[in-house]
Amino acid sequence: MSEIEELMSEREEIEMLLPWYATGQLDKGDAARVEAYLAQHPELQHQLSLVREEQRANLVLNEALPVPPLPSADELMARISGEGSRMSTIRSLGRALTAAISGFFETPSPRAIRWAAAAAAVVIIAQAAVLGVFMMREQASYIAASGPGEGANGASVALISFADGATPAAITSLLEENHLRIVDGPLPGGFFRVRFDGELSSGNDRQQLLAHLSSRRDVIKLVLPSQ
């Protein structure tokens, strides 16, 4: 292989790794390799920014998908029943699954609960620590990306990511001023789903709220509409 071919090959390999670099899914060795290449070839930063755009769009696309309808549990129970399980087991599992689906729509997810705890801490701990909590990845216990109840009742209004320089106090204040609370996150790309606790009488109200949030560059980096 010629030197030029080798250089091209290395570049292609790095380009192929960029999506996983952006999502933090490379092992240490490959991540270091990408970082070193990016440092030497800053023109590749453009491609990294394209990857991040793609991830954002993919998040919006997936978050706009519906949540599974309630009859799923009944369907599942009927299938289990058809397999000849003991009736007592079926009835018990049926109640359990129905409760699971109901709970799915009525209660905050464990992730949301974890966020609530983190949000309470926001007021009193340093921003760096808060951001650390925000970005913490818990792959093993990753909960459904949308708080299911939020998608179901339509009250979720946006996905937001916070500005790098936003202080915990400013975040808390902005959320309170606008009757918003975070119900889920962090989602891919470092986004959080926020829910509006008031009444939005029209699509215009919603648009105005989103526009207002977008204008608060001191606190919010990006606002994306959510179902």
Place this chain on the structure above:
Amino acid sequence: MRVEATDGELMTRIAGQDQSALRSLLGRHQLRVYRFVLRIVRNEAVAEELTNEVFLEVWRNAKVYEGRSAVGTWLLSIAHHRAVSSLRKRREANWDDDAAAELRDESDDPETTVQKADKTELLRRVMEQLSMEHRTIIDLVYYHEKSIVEVSEVLNIPANTVKTRMFYARKRLSELLQAAGVDRGWP
């Protein structure tokens, strides 16, 4: 403070026919599995049915889960297999409604697309036009945040194929955007 059971612990309990463990696993993963399947089959009723089948399979086969991959990855692997099989069967049965829907997506007028000024929205629309294979890998990497090895497990393809498929999916995205009048400066 109550400590949540890990997915692996839930699987062990499900293998012992513990219904509450299945309930917990369902609550934790149902939405992601459903959306993953829905993006492949593009039919809500079919996606719902297949999602049920995934959890039924978990109930039946929990004992064979060896913990070599994360539970979430294993679920997506089952889901992918079932979704692709379902698509194949429907195509063989000439399910024209779905084929027509897919064709409509593919032929989305570039002029209509370019009118969507917002870049995220435009990208989102273009992503819908990708082939099933490209949509799936993009979802696995960007939305489900799976590593190369995990994607390889879900799709049952070699790691190098994962990398090249993702690369070509992204390249196709750029081509579709170009056709819609947006030059991204890559490739």
